[in-house]
Each structure stands twice: as structure tokens, then as C-alpha cells.
Amino acid sequence: MNIFQLDGEDIPFRAGQTVMQAATRHGVYIPHLCWHPDFAAHGSCKLCTVKVNGRFGSACTLEAQPGMNVENRTTELDDKRRTMLQMFFVEGNHFCPSCEKSGNCALQATAYELKMMSPHFDMFYPDRPVDASHPDVLLDFNRCIMCSLCVTASREVDGKHVFAMGGRGILGRRIHINSESGKLADTDFALTDRAASICPVGVILEKRRGFAVPIGERKYDKSPISAQVKEKAP
Amino acid sequence: MTFELETASAPETLRRVAIDPVSRVEGHGKVTILLDDSNRVHQVRLHIVEFRGFEKFIQGRPYWEVPVMVQRLCGICPVSHHLAASKALDMMLGVRQLTPTAEKIRRLMHYGQILQSHALHFFHLASPDLLFGFGSDLAQRNIVGVAAAHPEIARKGVLLRKFGQEVIRMTAGKRVHGTGSVPGGVNKSLAPEERAALLKDIYQMVAWSRDAVGMVRQLFEQNLAEYNAFGRFRAAGMCLVRSDGAMDLYHGGLRARDVEGKTLFDHFDYGRYWDVIAEDVKPWSYMKFPFFKSLGPEGGSYRVGPLTRVTQCDSIPTPLADHEREEFMAYDGGSVTGATLGYHWARMIEMLHAAENIKDLLHDDDISGHDLMATGTRQERGVGVIEAPRGTLIHHYRVDENDLVIRANLIVSTTHNNQAMNTAVREVAKQYLDGVEITEGLLNHIEIAIRAFDPCLSCATHALGQMPLEVAIVGADGTVIDAATRDHRGLVREIQKIRAIT
Structure with a gap:
């Protein structure tokens, strides 16, 4: 099974899923406003910005890849979200x-x-x-x-x-x-x-x-x- | 029309003393006093910076938002605005009769409000003056002083208020600024566990409310001559009464009596309040001066609130409070019914009435019903009137075909009492300040007269103890001759002999 790491937790995903979709399905909350599970991602509010292998990206548009190390609820990211x-x-x-x-x-x-x-x-x-x-x-x-x-x-x-x-x-x-x-x-x-x-x-x-x-x-x-x-x- | 001591003939020759802000009342107000070289009082005015803007900024908002929005006028009695707005919008929706559950839940909310507001005012704000004396030691004359000297009284005050707030929380969703009342009904009834929790304590609340009435009576007995004469004046009055003339703080028709006690109108449909009431303006005040149209602005001012309600109703429909009303009306040949400080006694009788009503409603199964909303045929406008803790409260709205508010008019209790409070402080100024050297204790007499009306000058925050106060003495040329300040701890930093300066 495909796995990536989100704040140290293993998140399984299917090919083609975004980080947001996989995390949500696994019960992990990534703050967001413009994303809705029923629709294609819009990527405009930027509240779901995460850090993937040290670089910023929108979780709602970023396709999950095996071995990714994703930071989500860190102090740095939540400060920016606030x-x-x-x-x-x-x-x-x-x-x-x-x-x-x-x-x-x-x-x-x-x-x-x-x-x-x-x-x-x-x-x-x-x-x-x-x-x-x-x-x-x-x-x-x-x-x-x-x-x-x-x-x-x-x-x-x-x-x-x-x-x-x-x-x-x-x-x-x-x-x-x-x-x-x-x-x-x-x-x-x-x-x-x-x-x-x-x-x-x-x-x-x-x-x-x-x-x-x-x-x-x-x-x-x-x-x-x-x-x-x-x-x-x- | 200018009342006695309202406007001095040559103010430029007089000294000005200001009490700014008035303390231990809700919000900010100030009193200005003009004195001549012999300390004779020539002008006394109570100024209140009232809430402005609500009538304007709810224009263009959907009507169902109004009961929640307008209650933000106040943090002490928001339920009154919440319910008055709901009643007005009931009328706009054509709802002439609420469901039994909705009406009783709203009444329960309202009596919780009366209980907590009256307890707050009497125990926290007024009792320091009454227990320690009008000119007593400033360091003690506050709720902390009451808690130290009379811990049992302070405790009852705190717990009575807490209980009232719990009633509000269970009916409105929050202790302050809930959402329970909606146009056409309510959005919740009481769950069995909520009823049980309130029933557990209500009998104690009724007993403590009786004690509070007895305490005010005792204070009058100890100081009858002073209490009766303090800021006394003859006043007309207005309040709601039930169809049988009994007290009803939630709904009824308007009853008004002139200074002789003659009925001006009775069971008047408040939906046309503008036929009997108009508002005057004065160049020196931001607040309007309502008056009875039939008597005109010169002689038509009136007062509202507990003293008017208790003395103008034919009875109180709960037995303990009605007994206390009869005692109050008969005491010393009825002399107390005209005393400004009689407000305190009447207020505690109403608190007892509220507690008894809460007890009765808690035993009524309708408060746990599920039929919450009623409907009717839509009207263009609606008027809602309720007897708020401080007096008659009028809300009036017009709503367009798209459901947006296009006009709003609110006449709050303190506005009705504007002229009455001004008259009371002038009477006190004549009695206590005229021709003598002014001290902090004497200035407090002015504040005591204002506090009797429990004016709602703004919203919820109260400092424990004294709020800051500044008194400035300004010479005829406009220069400040001297100033005395009282800090947040109630300490007076400087106060000089006014005679010595002039």
C-alpha cells in the first residue's frame, strides 16, 4: 500500500489522491476553507498549505506520493494560517x-x-x-x-x-x-x-x-x- | 420648556462641578452642577451618552436577525431587547398568539432576567450606599465592603444573580446574548434535567427574595424621614398591566397616571404608542425626553420602572409579592410610594414576583413542550413592548417585502426616565448641596438618586468598587480652579475647600 508521513503518522493513499483527500479519509484534519470533498480542488484560500520535504504546497492540489514527509499542524504553519x-x-x-x-x-x-x-x-x-x-x-x-x-x-x-x-x-x-x-x-x-x-x-x-x-x-x-x-x- | 434648575440664567458667571462618570450605574453618565460664589445651586443636569446607531445599522438587515443583534445594546438586560424585538416581529408576522410552550419559555427567560438584573442592582450597586450610609467611608462603600461587613447578604446577592442567569442560559442558550427567542416563537424548550436543576434551587431563591424585601423595609424603618424626603418629587407614570389590571411584566396594555394619580389612559394598545407618547429634544442632551401627548412637553414627563409598576398595578398575581405590595402601599400611610428611594423596595418586590413566577413555570409541563412556533398573516410593521427591569421598553420595526428592516425605533426604559432622573438629582442638589461646601460624600448623594432608577447607561462591565471619578471646578473665565480625582480603587487624591479657592 502507498504510504506518506503526515506529522509523523503513516497515511495510506490510493494513486491519484491528493494529500488532503488521503488525510481526510484517514481522519486527519488539514485546515481549509475552499476545498470540498465533492468537488475538484480550487487551491485558492491557501489555508491548507503544508510543508512537503521542506517546501510549501497546497494539500488540496498536491498529489500524494510514496515516502512524502508532510508537515501539517506545526507551530510555524498554524501561525501562518492564523x-x-x-x-x-x-x-x-x-x-x-x-x-x-x-x-x-x-x-x-x-x-x-x-x-x-x-x-x-x-x-x-x-x-x-x-x-x-x-x-x-x-x-x-x-x-x-x-x-x-x-x-x-x-x-x-x-x-x-x-x-x-x-x-x-x-x-x-x-x-x-x-x-x-x-x-x-x-x-x-x-x-x-x-x-x-x-x-x-x-x-x-x-x-x-x-x-x-x-x-x-x-x-x-x-x-x-x-x-x-x-x-x-x- | 425649562424645568427648575435645568438652565441657569447666567451660566458664564457660575462655577461648574462635574461628576464624570457617575459610578455604580450601568455605563457612563455625568452630572454637571453650576454654583455661584455662595455655593448656591443654579443648574443641575444629568447627561447620558446613550447608545447610538442601532436604529440605523439594523436598517437593511433581515428581520430574523434583529432579536439577536439588538440585544447587543446591553450586557445587563439583553433579554429585554431580545424579547421586545421578538414581540415586535411576532406582530409583523401576524402571530397574535404564541404556542403555550413558546409563551411560557419566553416568560421564564424574562423572569430570569428580572431576577438577575434586580439582584445585581440592589446587592452589587445600591446596597453599599444603603448599608453603610450615603456619605460613609469611601473605602468601604462598595460591594467588596459589603462582602466584608455583611458576607451573608453579599452571598445571597451573588447566588440570586447566578440563578437568574442559569434560567436565561437554559431558555436562551447562553447566560448573556443567547438566541432562544425567534420571531414567531422560540427555538428550544426545557429538557427534563434542566427543569430538575432549576427546581432544586428555586425555593431557596424565593426565600432569599423575601429576605431582600424585608431588608429594604428594615432600612426604611431605620431611616424613614431621610429616605422618604430624599430626592422626592411628584411624578406621572406609565407601565404595562394585564387585562385585569394586575402586574404583567411580559405583556399587556399601557396604563398611565398623572401626578395626581388620575388615569390618563388604561389598557391602551401599545401597537399605537405614538398616539399617546412623543419625544422632546433639549439642546444640551443627546437623549430625548418622552412625554404624554395629552399633557404636552411641559407637564407630560413621566417615570417608568419598578416603583411605577408596583404602585400602578391593581395587584400582583403571585401571593408573596402581592402581600409585600400591600404592605408597601400601606406603610406609613402610603408615604413610601412617592419616595425616590421607594424604587429599591419596589424592585425587591418585583424580584420576589419573578422568583415566584419562575417556580410556577417550572411546575408547568408546557415548558417542556415541542410546539415552538406559530404563524400568521404578514404585516408591514410590528411593535413590541415589554416591562424590562428598568421600565417600559418599546421596539418598533417596519419590514419590506424582501424581509429587510427599513425602519426601526427603540424607546428604552432609561429614556422614559430621563426627565424624572434629572428632577431627582435637582431635588437632591437643592436638599444637600445648596449653599454648603461640596465634599465627596455630598456628591455621592447625587449618584444615589440616579442609582435609585437603576439606569442602563451602557452595557455590562462594572468595576468592583468605585469607578474613576473626576470633579473639576471651573472659574467664570473657563479656567480650571481645582480638581479632585477618585481613582479605580476609590481613593480621592485631592479635594480642596471650594470656598477657600473662590
Whole structure:
């Protein structure tokens, strides 16, 4: 069987699997935001950066090879990840205290996992109006981390091409809605779409459902994000 | 309209003494006093830098986010904002009647809030003045001093508050800033083990709440003349009452009485509160001054909170608290019902009422039900009113067809009491400060009058002991003649004889 080393642990893998896929299947958590097991790796958030034989690489795009020595949860790497998380937080408007995704949010759970105590950097406070035009779905772009998962899911699973990435620069780049008006109401987007449930943060939300799940029963109330990878491993 | 001692005729000729910030209240406020060369008081104003901005920045947000967001106004009684917003959005959703479980869980949450907030205020913030004396040793006049001299009283205060917070945690999910109440209902009921845990302690809480009422009564008995006269003034009042006129802190119609006790309106539908209440503005204050429309801004100010609720209701629907209300109303021929310090007595009666209500609800199986949400026909706007620990709290929202809030208006308890608190400090200034040399102990009298109202000036943080305070004496030409400071340990670094300076 093919084996590589991850933080000193033997990780078996099949040919063609990435480091992320093999580690996740084995129940080992590598911090990430833009990667989703159902879709091809995007490699954009860089949170899953690991060190392979002394060199940096993205675990979600790096194909596993026999004999690799991969460093993952080292102090050096987690420090860098924490800094990247802080950048994510200041680039958007992430107000966890009143966010209905709190407790179910991968960004928040990752920040807890990496013990992020403050945003550290000055907040950008970008102006990102919400799109509440759709009868069933609210889009709150304030929380978008540009992971592109909604773009991929809408295109590859739903076959609708509702979302697209566009614009340039930290403040200019954003998700666009593929309709003449630019509003979600003028697309064929539906609550049953795969893209409607793919967002790891609080952008794509079912309307009138916020805070339906009590504190203590939300996804990440039960166990930390790293433990959940272990629990789900076959 | 300018009230007596509100605005001096020639302020440029007077000296200014400031209490900034006022200590042992929630948040930051200051009092400014203008004195002439003979130390006669010409102007007294209570300034409060209230929360600003919530009404604006919830515009454009989805309505279901509002109960969770607006409770961040405060860390002491967030449940009040949480519930008032939920009630307003119930109305917006057309929900006229919650499910029995939802209504009882919300009430349980609210009574937990009343219990913990009243316990916090009385034991931690007010009791040092009452137990040690208004002008007593500064080093002792704080909760640490109470814990040293009266450990059993301090312990009860801490544990009563803790119990109230546990009720909130089990109904809202967290002790502070939970998410339990949602528009149309609640998101959880009580598990059997949660009920059992609360039932284990509730009888002790009821007993301690009775003790607290007795303690305030005893304080009045020992100092009746001073307590009755302290900052006394005649005031109109407003509160919610149940359909039968009984006290109901969660829901009811508005009842208002003028200074003579004559009813101005009763069982008024709060959904049209703007027909009976308006707000005045003053150039010297950031906070508005609400008044009864029928009496106008000049004579229409009123007060809210425990003293008004206990004296204006026809009864209290829990037996121990109702007995204490009758005792309170009859005491010394009813004289205490008009005393500013009567707030403390009334507050403890309400704490007892909250404890009794919690006990009754814990025995009601509806609080463990599973039918949590109700629906209705959507409206354009909603108004929610609740009797928060400090008084009547009004939330009013308009929501557009896309579910976003387009307008919000909040009138919080402390705003209703703005004029009443200003009047109380002016009365105290006349009684204690007029024509005498000002000392720290005398300035504390001003703060005691403010504390009686338990104003919620901002949010949760309280220093144990004295908060910093600075008093500056400014000459007619604007120069600072002298200043005295009190540090975080309550130590006064310098205070000079004002007469000697002038």
C-alpha cells in the first residue's frame, strides 16, 4: 500500500489522491476553507498549505506520493494560517455575534481551531449590499470569502451558472449574479439547488430560518472542526 | 420648556462641578452642577451618552436577525431587547398568539432576567450606599465592603444573580446574548434535567427574595424621614398591566397616571404608542425626553420602572409579592410610594414576583413542550413592548417585502426616565448641596438618586468598587480652579475647600 508521513503518522493513499483527500479519509484534519470533498480542488484560500520535504504546497492540489514527509499542524504553519484567517476576517464584514451562521460556520470554526483571538489587522469594512430579492434565499455578501464553491456547484451540479467570480483587487473582486439585473430573483436559482447549501460561511441563507437551531445543537457546538474530520473517517 | 434648575440664567458667571462618570450605574453618565460664589445651586443636569446607531445599522438587515443583534445594546438586560424585538416581529408576522410552550419559555427567560438584573442592582450597586450610609467611608462603600461587613447578604446577592442567569442560559442558550427567542416563537424548550436543576434551587431563591424585601423595609424603618424626603418629587407614570389590571411584566396594555394619580389612559394598545407618547429634544442632551401627548412637553414627563409598576398595578398575581405590595402601599400611610428611594423596595418586590413566577413555570409541563412556533398573516410593521427591569421598553420595526428592516425605533426604559432622573438629582442638589461646601460624600448623594432608577447607561462591565471619578471646578473665565480625582480603587487624591479657592 502507498504510504506518506503526515506529522509523523503513516497515511495510506490510493494513486491519484491528493494529500488532503488521503488525510481526510484517514481522519486527519488539514485546515481549509475552499476545498470540498465533492468537488475538484480550487487551491485558492491557501489555508491548507503544508510543508512537503521542506517546501510549501497546497494539500488540496498536491498529489500524494510514496515516502512524502508532510508537515501539517506545526507551530510555524498554524501561525501562518492564523494570519491568513485574520486577513479573511478583516477583508469582509464578519460580525459573528449577530450572524445566523454562527456555530455552523467553517470560517468561525477554523478560527476557533487555530485559536485566533483577534482580527489583528485594521478592518476594511467593504460596502457589500445584501441581495434579498429572491423569495426564498438571502445573499449576504458581507461574509463572502471568495471560495468559489457556489460557482462550482451551480455550474457542475445544478447546471445553472448562477454565480461567477468577477472584479479585481481586494475590494473589487466579488461574486456576481448571472442575470441582467444582477439580482438573484432574476435567475432560476432554487432553494433545492446544490449551490444553496454549499456555502461554508453565511452568504447563501434560507430566508426566515435564522437561529432556528438552538445554541448547543449547532454543527460546531458539538465538537471542534478537527474532531469532526476524525469522527467522519471510515 | 425649562424645568427648575435645568438652565441657569447666567451660566458664564457660575462655577461648574462635574461628576464624570457617575459610578455604580450601568455605563457612563455625568452630572454637571453650576454654583455661584455662595455655593448656591443654579443648574443641575444629568447627561447620558446613550447608545447610538442601532436604529440605523439594523436598517437593511433581515428581520430574523434583529432579536439577536439588538440585544447587543446591553450586557445587563439583553433579554429585554431580545424579547421586545421578538414581540415586535411576532406582530409583523401576524402571530397574535404564541404556542403555550413558546409563551411560557419566553416568560421564564424574562423572569430570569428580572431576577438577575434586580439582584445585581440592589446587592452589587445600591446596597453599599444603603448599608453603610450615603456619605460613609469611601473605602468601604462598595460591594467588596459589603462582602466584608455583611458576607451573608453579599452571598445571597451573588447566588440570586447566578440563578437568574442559569434560567436565561437554559431558555436562551447562553447566560448573556443567547438566541432562544425567534420571531414567531422560540427555538428550544426545557429538557427534563434542566427543569430538575432549576427546581432544586428555586425555593431557596424565593426565600432569599423575601429576605431582600424585608431588608429594604428594615432600612426604611431605620431611616424613614431621610429616605422618604430624599430626592422626592411628584411624578406621572406609565407601565404595562394585564387585562385585569394586575402586574404583567411580559405583556399587556399601557396604563398611565398623572401626578395626581388620575388615569390618563388604561389598557391602551401599545401597537399605537405614538398616539399617546412623543419625544422632546433639549439642546444640551443627546437623549430625548418622552412625554404624554395629552399633557404636552411641559407637564407630560413621566417615570417608568419598578416603583411605577408596583404602585400602578391593581395587584400582583403571585401571593408573596402581592402581600409585600400591600404592605408597601400601606406603610406609613402610603408615604413610601412617592419616595425616590421607594424604587429599591419596589424592585425587591418585583424580584420576589419573578422568583415566584419562575417556580410556577417550572411546575408547568408546557415548558417542556415541542410546539415552538406559530404563524400568521404578514404585516408591514410590528411593535413590541415589554416591562424590562428598568421600565417600559418599546421596539418598533417596519419590514419590506424582501424581509429587510427599513425602519426601526427603540424607546428604552432609561429614556422614559430621563426627565424624572434629572428632577431627582435637582431635588437632591437643592436638599444637600445648596449653599454648603461640596465634599465627596455630598456628591455621592447625587449618584444615589440616579442609582435609585437603576439606569442602563451602557452595557455590562462594572468595576468592583468605585469607578474613576473626576470633579473639576471651573472659574467664570473657563479656567480650571481645582480638581479632585477618585481613582479605580476609590481613593480621592485631592479635594480642596471650594470656598477657600473662590
